[in-house]
Amino acid sequence: MDLSTAGYLTLLPALVLTVMPNLLPTKLALLLRSLLSAELFLVSFIAVADLEVFRTWGFHLDSTPLHFLKSPREAAASVASSPLLLLGTVFISLMVGGYSVFNQLLVGFLKQFKPVRWWIASPVLLVATAALIIPIRGGSQLAPMNVSTVYFSPVAFANYAAVTPQWNFIHSCLEQNKYGTNPYIFFPKGEANRTLQALYQPAGNSASLLTTDTPNILFIVWESFTAKSVAALGGRSGITPHFEKLSQEGLFFSQLYASGDRSEKGLIALLSGFPAQATASIMTLPTKAAKLPTLGQKLKTAGYQTSFYYGGETEFANIKSYLYHNRFDRIISKTDFPRNQWNSKWGAHDHVVYNRILSDLGSSSQPFFVTFFTLSSHEPFEVPMPAVFPGDDEESLFLNSLYYADRSLGEFVAQAKKQPWWSNTLIIITADHGHRLPKLSADRKQDFHIPMLWTGGALKAKPQLIDRIGSQTDLAATLLNQLKLNASEFRWSRDLLHPHNRPFAYFAFNNGFGVVQPNRHLIFDNISRQLISSSGTIDQKDLELGEAYEEESYQDFLDK
Known part of the structure; x- marks a missing residue:
């Protein structure tokens, strides 16, 4: 996820180099210094804001605080209780330290080069810029980068610690913008709920x-x-x-x-x-999905040993983060099976996973709650x-x-x-x-x-x-x-x-x-x-x- 974030941040500087490879080093340094200073400000600000949001609310900075900007007085009151001096010191330290290191590396790096004919350099640089898609999407695997990719533990805090705040915030803003208000308002307030009561009597x-x-x-x-x-x-x-x-x-x-x-x-x-x-789809929004009740949690609390089996990639559609929210003790997925037992796209065949379940249940404590999500009947x-x-x-x-x-x-x-x-x-x-x-x-x-x-x-x-x-x-x-x-x-x-x-x-x-x-x-x-x-x-x-x-x-x- 760090590499994915770095890939996004490298896009603009890479495009500048691609378009203007024949610019004098001094002018190129000035242009890149301005551009990357703005990016450094953004990265540092999100890092500091995330510290306080996580301390206060228990989850990473996402688009939720933006909703409070509609009520600036209440927002200011909330911020007033934060350790602003400490956060400000951390922010300035990140900015000054980051700029110093970056400035030395950039100037030293650019001094090695002279202007290059654009028709030689631009095609090569364009290919290199396009290659950033690999770190941006998290690799060449089937599922692109999402929060589930870095989840690795049944301990929620450990998973939160693995998430890059800058990536999480930008991704959240892009996703949340789709879901502002309810487009399906058909009744006066409260009437829809009363209509449904007949179903739940x-x-x-x-x-x-x-x-x-x-x-x-x-x-x-x-x-x-x-x-x-x-x-x-x-x-x-x-x-x-x-x-x-x-x-x-x-x-x-x-x-x-x-x-x-x-x-x-x-x-x-x-x-x-x-x-x-x-x-x-609520599963694609882990912050929302984490608020759902789950059978896994319920049965885990009731004393069940819980596990989830899937022959494919649990990172797909943020499934893995939801599985950890279910509190499954063990999650068995594609990488737990040898490649010669996979199909060409999704992962391990059904009979392979069934055999693994039979083997594992022989030594499993009881009562157990085992969920198997099959995949062989998928395209x-x-x-x-x-x-x-x-x-x-x-x-x-x-x-x-x-x-x-x-x-x-x-x-x-x-x-x-x-x-x-x-x-x-x-x-x-x-x-x-x-x-x-x-x-x-x-x-x-x-x-x-x-x-x-x-x-x-x-x-x-x-x-x-x-x-x-x-x-x-x-x-x-x-x-x-x-x-x-x-x-x-x-x-x-x-x-x-x-x-x-x-x-x-x-x-x-x-x-x-x-x-x-x-x-x-x-x-x-x-x-x-x-x-x-x-x-x-x-x-x-x-x-x-x-x-x-x-x-x-x-x-x-x-x-x-």
Whole structure:
């Protein structure tokens, strides 16, 4: 992150050299001295301001203090309590020391050179300037530089210490500018919240379906696991035979819908019970994501040994910072597997990670909470097996990847049933999101329809089909209620097993939302302000319920 910051700061001086390589050394020194003095001021000021912000608020300087500039009197009052003399001394020391060192190095460096013909030097310097993209994006890896890249510890302070304040502040300003006010205000103040109360009325716990209040929990989040790949849910047959067999052994939720359309939104919905936003993703904003409740934290506090497995790069979309916020004791990712077990883009194949989980659980203390986020059914759909569905088109490749993921799951569960921990383990299998493939109909609702299955030795309930409509966000409350743990922090999550809960699901996509209720659904486009599809008898109250959900959930996102 230091190199990334330095890369950004080097861009302007590099461009000056590229454009004017034939400038006299004295004039070039003056120009660069002025430019880099301004940068030194910015770097020093942010470093000093960050010290006080972190001392006061416990997080790095970001765009939050800029909001106080709208109230200068209150801002001045806040600053007055700071150790201004000490901070000023540190700032001056940084400026004077930095300028002295820089001035000596710059002048000494430039004295070695004479003006150069621009048509010789400029092309070379242009290539060198373009090469700054490598340190700026943090290297040549798949995910560009983000806060997760430098997170390395379950101790929050250690992660904060690894973040470069200057990079964090500028990145925060660029990101926060996107999210100023709520664009989805449809009702007078307070009315949207009152409209939603009908969804959150039931109190009390649902009937216990487990043999114990502290089972081991193995949570499998299957990449792009669409209901369209499960014959029992109206999908194509022959794609996921092992899952379909397992669905007859446990609680099979047939009317579950993904909250969003991307992995990072699905993980947030599942682990924090927080709904997806139409034009934002809270995981990409670590300061906001850190304020969410999480299943990892909850179960860690309850005495669980926690771990997260993913064959890919956890730096992608700031996943790693969110995982540390979950307080996972151990995070296993791409670099923990040999390269010969990776596909060409994402990382370790599913069966490889399943084998690692089996190996690790043999010596793991109980109760454990293990989350596995699969990746083999993600584009480019590369799998280590011969094709079952012929063809090299995208749909055939996708179906083959689902078939492989299903086979890996089946083999894993077969081995898990032989382990001593099986009798006390609950396995939950669901998706991070649905998928547009395979194309079975024009009904976009089907793209968000996903399966969920609860199985394992800790399940005492008889196998049954649960057809109550619900959302990914409802998993948190449903699970915590079964564990006799308080789920009140998970504001947006509802117990799917509570008999009096109103069947309802909300999902968001790019600037639009969908609402699913018994015998009807609607999909609404925010830009055109009109329904783009629906089924059943839709009235104004159905639309208002969706608008109220969108307004309140986005406001909650802004308030984090």
